[in-house]
Amino acid sequence: MKLAALLALALTIPAPAAAEVTLRWLGVAGDLVRTLRPRLVVPHHFDDFFCALDEPDAGAPSDPDDLAAFEVELRGVGDAAGVDLGVRTLGLFETLTLSARN
Numbered sequence: 001m002k003l004a005a006l007l008a009l010a011l012t013i014p015a016p017a018a019a020e021v022t023l024r025w026l027g028v029a030g031d032l033v034r035t036l037r038p039r040l041v042v043p044h045h046f047d048d049f050f051c052a053l054d055e056p057d058a059g060a061p062s063d064p065d066d067l068a069a070f071e072v073e074l075r076g077v078g079d080a081a082g083v084d085l086g087v088r089t090l091g092l093f094e095t096l097t098l099s100a101r102n
Helices: 003-012 028-036 064-081
Strands: none
Touching: 028 064
């Protein structure tokens, strides 16, 4: 196929705006769940890094809808892959204690 035809084909494939290209859009989460088969996923770095830690919204998701969609995607991939997957979002400075795997 000629380069011009390939370029024309590529331009017809819908893609999100550059600012919206995320690892979630690329399907990385699904690949990781299928490959690593984790029991627990703790999403992090979803907050606003420019918010001072003493502000009321510190640690709150910068895009709550995107975080919720990510959690739904993880659970869906886990169900499809037969992985009993937990998703836990932590609050600011919240700790998580994990038990040893049996």
